[in-house]
Amino acid sequence: MTQTVISSASRSVVIGDDRPFVIIGERINPTGRKLLAAEMRAGDFSRVERDTIAQVEAGAHLLDVNAGIPLADEPAILARTIELVQSLTDVPLSIDSSIVEALAAGLAVYRGKALVNSVTGEEERLEQVLPLVKKYGAAVVAISNDETGISEDPDVRFAVAKRIVERASDHGIPREDIIVDPLLMPIGALPTAGRQVFRILGRLRDELKVNSTCGASNVSFGLPNREGINGTYLAMAMASGLTSAITNPLAEGVRQAVMAGDVLMGNDRDAARWIRTFRVAPAEGEQGRRINRRRALPPGPDGVGSHR
Amino acid sequence: MTQTVISSASRSVVIGDDRPFVIIGERINPTGRKLLAAEMRAGDFSRVERDTIAQVEAGAHLLDVNAGIPLADEPAILARTIELVQSLTDVPLSIDSSIVEALAAGLAVYRGKALVNSVTGEEERLEQVLPLVKKYGAAVVAISNDETGISEDPDVRFAVAKRIVERASDHGIPREDIIVDPLLMPIGALPTAGRQVFRILGRLRDELKVNSTCGASNVSFGLPNREGINGTYLAMAMASGLTSAITNPLAEGVRQAVMAGDVLMGNDRDAARWIRTFRVAPAEGEQGRRINRRRALPPGPDGVGSHR
Numbered sequence: 001m002t003q004t005v006i007s008s009a010s011r012s013v014v015i016g017d018d019r020p021f022v023i024i025g026e027r028i029n030p031t032g033r034k035l036l037a038a039e040m041r042a043g044d045f046s047r048v049e050r051d052t053i054a055q056v057e058a059g060a061h062l063l064d065v066n067a068g069i070p071l072a073d074e075p076a077i078l079a080r081t082i083e084l085v086q087s088l089t090d091v092p093l094s095i096d097s098s099i100v101e102a103l104a105a106g107l108a109v110y111r112g113k114a115l116v117n118s119v120t121g122e123e124e125r126l127e128q129v130l131p132l133v134k135k136y137g138a139a140v141v142a143i144s145n146d147e148t149g150i151s152e153d154p155d156v157r158f159a160v161a162k163r164i165v166e167r168a169s170d171h172g173i174p175r176e177d178i179i180v181d182p183l184l185m186p187i188g189a190l191p192t193a194g195r196q197v198f199r200i201l202g203r204l205r206d207e208l209k210v211n212s213t214c215g216a217s218n219v220s221f222g223l224p225n226r227e228g229i230n231g232t233y234l235a236m237a238m239a240s241g242l243t244s245a246i247t248n249p250l251a252e253g254v255r256q257a258v259m260a261g262d263v264l265m266g267n268d269r270d271a272a273r274w275i276r277t278f279r280v281a282p283a284e285g286e287q288g289r290r291i292n293r294r295r296a297l298p299p300g301p302d303g304v305g306s307h308r
Numbered sequence: 309m310t311q312t313v314i315s316s317a318s319r320s321v322v323i324g325d326d327r328p329f330v331i332i333g334e335r336i337n338p339t340g341r342k343l344l345a346a347e348m349r350a351g352d353f354s355r356v357e358r359d360t361i362a363q364v365e366a367g368a369h370l371l372d373v374n375a376g377i378p379l380a381d382e383p384a385i386l387a388r389t390i391e392l393v394q395s396l397t398d399v400p401l402s403i404d405s406s407i408v409e410a411l412a413a414g415l416a417v418y419r420g421k422a423l424v425n426s427v428t429g430e431e432e433r434l435e436q437v438l439p440l441v442k443k444y445g446a447a448v449v450a451i452s453n454d455e456t457g458i459s460e461d462p463d464v465r466f467a468v469a470k471r472i473v474e475r476a477s478d479h480g481i482p483r484e485d486i487i488v489d490p491l492l493m494p495i496g497a498l499p500t501a502g503r504q505v506f507r508i509l510g511r512l513r514d515e516l517k518v519n520s521t522c523g524a525s526n527v528s529f530g531l532p533n534r535e536g537i538n539g540t541y542l543a544m545a546m547a548s549g550l551t552s553a554i555t556n557p558l559a560e561g562v563r564q565a566v567m568a569g570d571v572l573m574g575n576d577r578d579a580a581r582w583i584r585t586f587r588v589a590p591a592e593g594e595q596g597r598r599i600n601r602r603r604a605l606p607p608g609p610d611g612v613g614s615h616r
Contacts (some may be wrong), residue, residue: 023497060446108498114531135470136375145478177569186581187572187574188570188578188579191574191577191578192574193574194547194571194572194573194574195573197321198547202510206554219572223571223579223582223583223586224582224583224586224587224588225582225585225586228564228567228568228586229568229571229572229582230544231568232540232565232568232572233568233572235540235543235544235565236543236546236547236569236572237547238544239502239506239543239544239545239547239548240548245318252561255542256538257543260536260537260539260541261540263495263537264495264502264527264533264537264540264541264544265502265503266495266499266500266501266502267505269499271495271496271497271501271531273532274532274533275531275532276535278531278532278536279532280532293471
């Protein structure tokens with residue numbers, strides 16, 4: 001089993017097919033959040049602080065940190081945000097930017113082994129990002145598109161992922177430090193999007209033997225009850241081989257689907273976490289009442305803890 | 309794509325990988341339902357009538373009918389139950405018994421092309437049940453165990469399924485009329501039960517090219533929030549290749565997971581059913597309120613209709 005280790009100064013999280021699924025909290029990201037973008041540009045990080053605490057309490061295993069604010073000094077803001085978040089939690093971070101200088105600034109201040117989000121199969125990106133990943137001993141998200149765009153053919157996307165893994169190896173980055181994102185399209189726009197990704201995920205696990213991740217909120221774009229689609233998608237992707245996702249840990253439907261997915265993949269030992277969360281709580285004067293739709297409890301210490 | 313057709317006198321349901329997932333309602337079954345068993349033995353079928361209507365209204369595509377009552381005349385009761393259910397609905401039926409004479413009695417009165425539930429890989433069962441299936445032109449559920457029991461090795465269970473398909477062919481029963489049940493164990497007792505079944509399901513679809521079914525309520529035996537496990541299991545199994553399940557269509561968590569699974573497999577065209585069920589209902593004085601946890605609506609006519 002391929003195991004990817006991401007760490008802060010004092011905590012490590014292991015991503016792998018025989019481990020509980022890893023949720024990478026997506027909230028610290030000003031893209032599409034005008035208020036957060038304005039606040040961060042003005043030096044007000046109070047919302048970042050709240051998003052950090054809330055996601056950690058909801059059981060996020062890693063936090064993605066993005067500071068993509070138009071016309072702002074993204075490297076400086078990203079570095080400052082990372083330092084702030086690391087002062088609040090020891091949950092390890094994913095450093096997220098499309099600007100190489102911002103990734104470099106983030107890596108320079110990060111304490112631990114970060115996840116760099118991301119590199120693509122584009123030649124220029126590969127030769128800019130991979131040396132940074134190697135320099136800091138980080139892991140990296142590899143997105144399976146290249147100069148020709150995103151192929152609708154799952155075998156082409158698999159081939160792009162394979163090429164990134166090979167190129168990373170040329171830079172001295174081992175296979176276990178590459179986490180492939182097979183790129184999930186909105187299912188409302190492309191009805192084959194789900195099947196494509198399930199197929200790629202199986203090949204990533206069985207043939208390329210790498211871990212995988214996915215932005216799991218995009219799939220439901222344009223549809224009602226997005227949480228219902230997102231949670232079900234994650235469970236289906238877990239069965240196909242997905243080992244982590246960048247998503248919203250506060251969405252109850254997503255959390256429950258991932259918890260059930262861990263049970264069904266045999267990665268919630270003795271179903272202990274599931275039972276702890278959903279077991280019958282005897283009410284006053286009433287023994288053994290069935291509680292099927294109980295609100296999920298705040299996770300126990302292992303939800304934000306050593307993750308086995 | 310392998311397509312299995314099951315029909316009543318006036319309606320056909322098609323099971324296949326490119327079709328909406330088929331839910332076989334499990335409720336008409338006195339096993340573990342003492343009251344229903346006592347009523348059926350005494351000739352009171354009012355609960356069977358209610359279970360029929362409720363499951364059809366909840367969107368069941370087929371109904372399983374079982375009359376397994378200890379020390380009763382099961383062939384006569386099964387035949388009577390089938391005639392009753394067919395007088396109430398044109399949803400096609402699965403005739404469910406472990407007694408060959410009961411299957412024969414049920415088939416003798418059934419109008420349409422029934423699903424026979426079930427045959428195993430045991431020599432004696434094969435030679436008793438397959439001639440009946442051939443005689444009535446029915447389809448059959450093939451359970452992947454044999455004289456040696458249920459193997460924990462998915463490859464052994466696949467081999468048993470393959471042998472049943474071959475034997476059926478010897479009897480003149482085509483591959484598309486065999487629906488394999490890979491046998492799902494409770495996940496609480498066997499943590500590898502999910503992975504085993506996901507693996508077999510992929511081989512059934514890709515190698516043996518048959519449809520599949522599963523009793524999908526057993527997996528959560530002994531756990532709290534069973535509906536949460538059952539629904540997530542079904543979605544994961546759909547991604548792996550499962551095309552039908554014997555389960556409770558009245559369980560909301562199961563219905564929602566199957567509906568989302570159909571969207572994500574590209575089998576809910578334009579996500580039309582999902583959108584119809586969950587779209588925003590503008591409340592009084594309030595435009596566009598998000599309704600994420602709305603109770604599922606009664607299905608539209610196609611829920612119990614021609615099923616494409």
